[in-house]
Amino acid sequence: MTREFGVTAFGRAWLRRIEPVTVTGVDRDLVRARSLARRGVGDPVVDGSRVRATVTERGREHAVALAVPAWDARERALADRALAGHDPGDPSDEAAAALAAAGVGIAPDPAELAPGSEVRRAHLLAVCYRLVRCIDEDPRLAIALRAPDGRGPRDPDLIPLAEVGTAGFYG
Amino acid sequence: MSAGLQLTYLPDHACWFFWRPDGSPVRSPLPGAAATATLAVPDGDRTAAREVDGVEVAVDTGWEWLAGRAPSPGDSGALAAWTRGVRAPGPLPPAAHCAVTADGGHIRSALATLRLLDRDRRVLEELAGFDGRLRGYQLAGVRWLRARPGAILADDMGLGKTVQALALMLLYPDRPHLVVCPTSVTANWEREAARYAPDLAVTDGPPGPGTLTVVSYTRLRLDSDRYDRDWGVAVLDEAQQIKNPRTLAHRAARRLRADHRVAMTGTPVENGLSDLWALAEVVAPGRLGTRRAFHDRFVAPISRRGSAAAAARLAARTRDLVLRRTKAEVAAELPAREHVDLPCPLTEEQQCMYGHALDEAFGRGFGSGATRRGNVLALLTRLGQICNHPVQAGSQGPLAGRSGKLDRLTDMLGEAVAAGTGCLVFTRYTAMGRLIVSHLADALGIGAPFLHGGLTSGARDRIVRDYQEGKGSGVLVLSLRAAGFGITLTRATTVVHYDRWWNPAVEDQASDRVHRIGQDRPVTVYALRAAGTLEDRIAAVHGHKRGLAGALTRGGEAELLTLPDAELYEVLRPGGRR
Structure with a gap:
């Protein structure tokens, strides 16, 4: 059977925070959130560590805005060290394991994502599920959300087009 | 500045x-x-x-x-x-x-x-033993392959995957090299090696420094212990044939040990993305993760949700594993029209029939005068039919696996259709055209119209118009004589001549259907040839005639009709004088 959410280790790290194994009994919000994530959540717009998405339920649209807490300087340094040597273009499950081994949390507690806002829990979780899918598709997102200003490790052989200066281009 | x-x-x-x-x-x-x-x-x-x-x-x-x-x-x-x-x-x-x-x-x-x-x-310097000139993209390909222990070379058909693999082998002159391929391609490998890499000794015997062993997938599967040794370069040609991980051929290929494992195919994702995973498992085990993880992360999101993000990640993940260049990307380096001669082996059944037909005809005698000419022509026709397919020569039964040429054609068309390349297949015989059309439907599931002399002009026009408008699979089968002139089929950039006609001008005229005004892409013309038969002779005549304009009939059919029995036999016998 195809796993729907949490296909990569980075996606699974988020999934585990959404569905902690310590919870017993049926969490109705989670059931609703999953079903909304399949059809009722638009493509999230990511800006640094901020995520915006629209949840549509029973014909009504709800704007959901999340702010993912960034790694602090210590976590950031640990993360950089753990990720060194892993392909930054496509962080692997091994890269996720290296972060975990270094004690760096990949995913935040969902409760930290929209403190003080009046977003319904089911809607917030629905956007989180949708984010899991985005992270599965491109695990770089998991790192970018926690290190929004970071350039991360990169291939020294390649220069992004945006960094090719026009001054002195022709020598 | x-x-x-x-x-x-x-x-x-x-x-x-x-x-x-x-x-x-x-x-x-x-x-x-x-x-x-x-x-x-x-x-x-x-x-x-x-x-x-x-x-x-x-x-x-x-x-x-x-x-x-x-x-x-x-x-x-x-x-x-x-x-x-x-x-x-x-x-x-x-x-x-x-x-x-x-x-x-x-x-x-x-x-x-x-x-x-x-x-x-450095590659150029070290390729002193290479007899020819690598095109730029081919050189880049050899350098790319050299830097990888396992890779998939998936260039479009006609861009010279074979040449790149041979050049890679020449970079390691002290190692034994191996090519595994379908039986229908073995002769081609041997000939290309002799032409471009004369220093490589093609061998059936024990491998040693600088040898090249060419073996079919069947042989590898049946006798895998024999190939259990350390190779320099191990090439798996037409690798889509081993995409099923459950088959013995796939497992045997996985077991091969080599410094460089190269899977060659024009269709790395013939039926789906899982094919790519299976090929990667052969040349770079584990690179794309487990089958399940690959399916969940890439196959499902791409095929079910059309996820562009997952597709982009997959492209990034495989950039180091798959090298694919299209004809369009390297068009500047391609000749406007290129002829490729493709020798195909006869199957055992064909060899048997070919020998039997010769023995029978020479045993009976040809008579003299007009009777003789008629009898020799009948024999030439019969041999041509056997070279094409036993069924065309009157046998019964299925089509697959009984003709080296038909198997090769099927591989080529599978690749062309997957790449979206328009392809024309010419044959001298209406009966063979029908067999080809029927086999393409069975083996590849593609419908190919057949343009032949028995159609009304309205039906012919419709086939041509539909083809040019981009309808259908892109494959069109044509009878050589019915389609030799007057029509434009520039949608196609690949032409295959399934059988040979003595006069190259007739073939050239047919090939001109695609290579004419309005064609802005390079055209490749393949001529299939049943190796070791009468068709070698025809190919030799072609080479001679193309070299000497105006010498229209020398060495051709007309000359065969005048030869005495002993010399005629010498020309027609398997592996005879060409």
Whole structure:
């Protein structure tokens, strides 16, 4: 059977925070959130560590805005060290394991994502599920959300087009 | 400084590129080919990827020219830097290394560009034993393969995958090399090795330094212990044949040990993305993760949700594993029209029938005069039919696996259809045309119309119009005589002659259907030949006639009709004098 959410280790790290194994009994919000994530959540717009998405339920649209807490300087340094040597273009499950081994949390507690806002829990979780899918598709997102200003490790052989200066281009 | 002639090294094509920032026509100081390259160039206050017209020049030609010229005050910064750079490495302005990489988002650093240029030149130097000239993209391909222990070479049909693999082998002259391929391709490998890599000793015996062992997938499967040794380069040709991980052939291929494992296919994802995973497992086990993880992460999101993000990640993940260039990408380096002769082995059944037909005819005798001519012609026809397919020659039963030519054609068309290449298949015989159409439907599930002399002009026109309008699978089967002239089929860029006609002008005229005004893409013409038969003789006559314009009939059918029995037998017998 195809796993729907949490296909990569980075996606699974988020999934585990959404569905902690310590919870017993049926969490109705989670059931609703999953079903909304399949059809009722638009493509999230990511800006640094901020995520915006629209949840549509029973014909009504709800704007959901999340702010993912960034790694602090210590976590950031640990993360950089753990990720060194892993392909930054496509962080692997091994890269996720290296972060975990270094004690760096990949995913935040969902409760930290929209403190003080009046977003319904089911809607917030629905956007989180949708984010899991985005992270599965491109695990770089998991790192970018926690290190929004970071350039991360990169291939020294390649220069992004945006960094090719026009001054002195022709020598 | 901006104006002036720029010089950029294009690592993906292993060539130099002359261009002008203002887009004005380039007068190259060196012989080269007009081409378009994707470069990062200043556009206002930023740099953006643009298609730039210019001239491509081979790596060694450009290097020698740079080394021999004196710097000039009128040189652009890039040209001046390269002129200095060939003497002693120094800084390069971005214009000298601004080729955009395959991901579309980067250029290589000056250092990385210099390193690749150096590797390209080293490959050329070490390829002294290569008898021919690698095109730029082929050189880049050999350099790319050399840097990888396992890779999938998935260039379009006709771009020379075989040549690149042979060149890779020549870089390791002290190692034994192996090619595993379908039986229908073994003869082609042996011939290409003799032509391009005469130093490689093709052997059936024990492998040693500088030998090349060519073996079919069937042999590998049945006798896998025999190939259980350390190879230098192990090539798996037509590797789509081993995409099913549950088959013995796949497992046998996985067990092969080699410094470089190269899977070659024009269709890395023939039926779906899982094919790619299976091929990767053979050449680079574990690279794409477990089958389940690959399915969940890539196959399901891409095929079910059309996820562009997952597709982009997959492309990034496989960039180091799969090298695929299309004809369009390297068009500048391709000749406008190329002839490729493809020898195909006879199956055992065909060999048997061929020998039997000869024995019978010579045993009976041909008579004399007009009777003799008629009998010899009947024999030639019968042999041609046997070369095509036992069923065309009157046998019953299924079509697959009984004719080297039909099996080869099926592989080629599978590849062409997957790549979206329009393909024409010509045959002399209406009966064979029908068999081909029926086999394509069974084996590949594609419908191919058959244009032959028995159709009304309205039906013919409709087939031609539908084809040119892009309808159908892209494959069209034609009878050589019915379709020789008067129609335009420029949608196709590949022509296959399934059987041979004595007069090459007839074949050429048919090939002209695609290579005419309105055709702006390179055309490849393949001629299938049943190796070791009468068709060798026809191919030899063709080569001779194409070389000597005007000598229309010498050595052809007419001459055969006048030969005495002993000489005729010598020409027709398996492996006889051609």
